[in-house]
Amino acid sequence: MLDFKIIKKSRKARRGELKTAHGSIQTPAFMPVGTAATVKAMFPESVAATGAEIILGNTYHLMLRPGAELIAQLGGLHQFMGWNKSILTDSGGFQVMSLSQLRKITEEGVSFASHIDGKRYMLSPEKSIEIQYLLDSDITMAFDECMPFPSSYKDVQKSMERSMRWAERSKKSFNNREGYGIFGINQGGMFLDLREFSARKLISIDFDGYAIGGLAVGEGQKIMFQMLDSIPDMLPDNKPRYLMGVGKPSDIVGAVLRGVDMFDCVMPTRSGRTALAFTREGTLNLRNATHQESPNPLDYHCSCPACTHYSRAYLHHLFKAKEILGAMLLTWHNIQYYQDLMHSIRNAIEHDSYEDFAETFFEKQEKSKRPL
Amino acid sequence: MLDFKIIKKSRKARRGELKTAHGSIQTPAFMPVGTAATVKAMFPESVAATGAEIILGNTYHLMLRPGAELIAQLGGLHQFMGWNKSILTDSGGFQVMSLSQLRKITEEGVSFASHIDGKRYMLSPEKSIEIQYLLDSDITMAFDECMPFPSSYKDVQKSMERSMRWAERSKKSFNNREGYGIFGINQGGMFLDLREFSARKLISIDFDGYAIGGLAVGEGQKIMFQMLDSIPDMLPDNKPRYLMGVGKPSDIVGAVLRGVDMFDCVMPTRSGRTALAFTREGTLNLRNATHQESPNPLDYHCSCPACTHYSRAYLHHLFKAKEILGAMLLTWHNIQYYQDLMHSIRNAIEHDSYEDFAETFFEKQEKSKRPL
Numbered sequence: 219m220l221d222f223k224i225i226k227k228s229r230k231a232r233r234g235e236l237k238t239a240h241g242s243i244q245t246p247a248f249m250p251v252g253t254a255a256t257v258k259a260m261f262p263e264s265v266a267a268t269g270a271e272i273i274l275g276n277t278y279h280l281m282l283r284p285g286a287e288l289i290a291q292l293g294g295l296h297q298f299m300g301w302n303k304s305i306l307t308d309s310g311g312f313q314v315m316s317l318s319q320l321r322k323i324t325e326e327g328v329s330f331a332s333h334i335d336g337k338r339y340m341l342s343p344e345k346s347i348e349i350q351y352l353l354d355s356d357i358t359m360a361f362d363e364c365m366p367f368p369s370s371y372k373d374v375q376k377s378m379e380r381s382m383r384w385a386e387r388s389k390k391s392f393n394n395r396e397g398y399g400i401f402g403i404n405q406g407g408m409f410l411d412l413r414e415f416s417a418r419k420l421i422s423i424d425f426d427g428y429a430i431g432g433l434a435v436g437e438g439q440k441i442m443f444q445m446l447d448s449i450p451d452m453l454p455d456n457k458p459r460y461l462m463g464v465g466k467p468s469d470i471v472g473a474v475l476r477g478v479d480m481f482d483c484v485m486p487t488r489s490g491r492t493a494l495a496f497t498r499e500g501t502l503n504l505r506n507a508t509h510q511e512s513p514n515p516l517d518y519h520c521s522c523p524a525c526t527h528y529s530r531a532y533l534h535h536l537f538k539a540k541e542i543l544g545a546m547l548l549t550w551h552n553i554q555y556y557q558d559l560m561h562s563i564r565n566a567i568e569h570d571s572y573e574d575f576a577e578t579f580f581e582k583q584e585k586s587k588r589p590l
Numbered sequence: 591m592l593d594f595k596i597i598k599k600s601r602k603a604r605r606g607e608l609k610t611a612h613g614s615i616q617t618p619a620f621m622p623v624g625t626a627a628t629v630k631a632m633f634p635e636s637v638a639a640t641g642a643e644i645i646l647g648n649t650y651h652l653m654l655r656p657g658a659e660l661i662a663q664l665g666g667l668h669q670f671m672g673w674n675k676s677i678l679t680d681s682g683g684f685q686v687m688s689l690s691q692l693r694k695i696t697e698e699g700v701s702f703a704s705h706i707d708g709k710r711y712m713l714s715p716e717k718s719i720e721i722q723y724l725l726d727s728d729i730t731m732a733f734d735e736c737m738p739f740p741s742s743y744k745d746v747q748k749s750m751e752r753s754m755r756w757a758e759r760s761k762k763s764f765n766n767r768e769g770y771g772i773f774g775i776n777q778g779g780m781f782l783d784l785r786e787f788s789a790r791k792l793i794s795i796d797f798d799g800y801a802i803g804g805l806a807v808g809e810g811q812k813i814m815f816q817m818l819d820s821i822p823d824m825l826p827d828n829k830p831r832y833l834m835g836v837g838k839p840s841d842i843v844g845a846v847l848r849g850v851d852m853f854d855c856v857m858p859t860r861s862g863r864t865a866l867a868f869t870r871e872g873t874l875n876l877r878n879a880t881h882q883e884s885p886n887p888l889d890y891h892c893s894c895p896a897c898t899h900y901s902r903a904y905l906h907h908l909f910k911a912k913e914i915l916g917a918m919l920l921t922w923h924n925i926q927y928y929q930d931l932m933h934s935i936r937n938a939i940e941h942d943s944y945e946d947f948a949e950t951f952f953e954k955q956e957k958s959k960r961p962l
Contacts, residue, residue: 255904284910510656528672532664532672539626542631546918
């Protein structure tokens with residue numbers, strides 16, 4: 219059971235608080251991704267310093283290496299990786315589906331070969347929930363299938379219906395206890411009647427929160443926003459809503475406007491390792507020669523170490539010289555950017571001015587040469 | 591001019607204090623290497639947190655990228671890299687000599703091709719000193735040649751005599767000012783009479799400190815210690831003595847015993863990126879399967895984040911998964927180990943018990959399965 223309350227609404231946008239065994243999460247919230255028991259290139263205390271209150275761990279990666287049993291033996295994922303705030307784990311479903319040549323789906327679950335050593339594994343709803351239990355995940359995700367875009371109505375329907383049967387098995391396997399919860403995942407591709415069917419099914423199973431899966435899979439922001447004009451309304455008002463794998467800052471701003479509370483994405487961390495910065499002026503590539511001699515900070519309005527202690531010229535140099543510190547500083551900055559954005563979003567909702575906030579944000583994007 | 595005073599002696603071992611424009615350095619001191627304007631995988635504030643009071647920068651790397659003029663324009667190396675304590679820069683001589691196929695040595699200096707883009711450069715005593723001035727280096731090193739081991743007496747003599755002429759030109763080019771100094775470099779290979787000749791020549795030129803070059807080039811610890819039984823005694827008592835590129839912890843303990851004050855080496859940082867840890871139990875390879883399930887800290891006696899927040903199993907996992915955090919944590923630990931060692935060394939000298947300290951250290955090494 220998880221405690222969730224909505225503190226304030228600004229039209230559809232919701233300012234909430236979610237409580238887990240490892241603390242409170244102010245929503246709308248962005249979860250940095252910590253795939254293999256580390257948010258890449260970050261000390262966990264630095265992740266916390268950005269304001270992040272929850273991170274995401276990947277069941278698929280952790281079950282293969284170092285193994286869920288070992289993590290349980292060492293006190294759980296929080297203890298193992300030195301992160302004492304909340305953790306949400308995915309179900310592994312999304313990752314094993316993308317091993318297109320290496321996996322086989324049946325009603326029971328998915329059998330697949332490890333990308334590390336080729337060893338074969340089976341992941342089912344029961345197995346996925348057990349692994350997430352061993353990891354001591356605060357928020358467990360139901361095991362589901364995420365369809366590629368585009369897919370036919372028939373294929374999406376068949377897959378969604380199986381995902382709903384898996385959702386039921388996931389819920390049954392979940393060991394309910396105070397401070398821990400399980401989220402169901404809405405599927406149905408770009409077909410609203412399937413989304414509606416999925417939502418009703420999930421609500422009848424009764425989850426602690428509801429995720430929206432199968433978006434941001436290549437359909438583009440316009441179609442995604444069209445889908446989000448309807449899907450959140452299909453979900454219970456009094457439970458958190460989590461849009462999986464999303465996204466760019468503008469995706470988040472638009473999704474909050476449509477009633478979404480939680481997000482995760484590799485974008486800030488992955489970009490941080492490839493010299494791409496999110497700033498209040500738009501996106502910047504620090505490898506670009508325009509930064510070579512610049513004494514200016516990356517972002518005047520940012521309080522992170524990359525922006526307060528160094529010039530753009532230095533960051534440029536670090537990436538040109540392939541220095542690890544480049545990834546360390548820029549990952550920190552990008553996570554800080556995302557957390558600052560969430561902070562501003564929460565503020566705007568609290569002041570019941572979120573529509574203005576979003577409108578201003580998108581106007582700026584339209585004029586920007588380097589949109590977010 | 592640099593202020594150096596010896597606070598205490600324990601036989602030949604010296605406990606001193608060196609003052610530069612950027613602060614005091616307690617000696618014996620170890621300088622972490624910050625080749626390309628970053629101590630690899632470390633935030634500068636973390637380097638300072640280990641107790642390091644001075645780092646080394648590499649003229650060769652910095653002149654090629656990002657360029658000394660750019661660093662000067664951006665306020666000097668301290669400002670550029672966010673390190674406000676002291677910096678010693680090498681002369682670039684050692685690096686260009688090792689580009690064996692790409693360089694040509696004349697009396698004027700060394701012409702060489704950049705390893706980055708093949709562009710040709712010239713490095714001479716005058717040029718090297720100018721670059722180190724542009725970098726705002728607290729301690730400038732004279733431009734010299736370091737001979738490989740073994741080399742014939744004749745070759746070493748010829749090279750050393752040229753290095754002494756270069757030392758004279760280096761000193762002449764140096765812009766003497768309060769808080770900044772230049773060190774001469776003793777050469778002469780494994781030939782004590784050449785070392786003696788070199789020392790007299792350097793003393794006649796009059797430097798702010800004296801380095802010992804051309805050791806730790808493959809001769810082994812035993813021969814190095816034999817050389818160090820004599821060389822420090824050839825150098826002025828009232829000036830700091832710096833053994834370049836050294837070394838393993840046991841090298842440092844033995845060299846301090848013989849009167850050396852300063853050290854630098856890539857070993858703690860490079861090892862930190864390749865899973866090799868220095869601990870009070872000896873060296874450990876964290877990729878080794880024996881650590882896979884270990885809940886124990888890397889080193890019970892160490893106060894660094896790697897040892898206080900994580901298990902060996904976690905560090906093992908990070909290296910197996912090729913996670914950047916592995917390099918970040920282990921580099922920190924290794925620098926901490928080195929700084930803790932220097933702290934213990936200074937303590938032992940202060941208590942006039944350094945011979946006991948060194949004896950105990952070497953006895954432990956002899957019994958150790960994983961000597962330092």
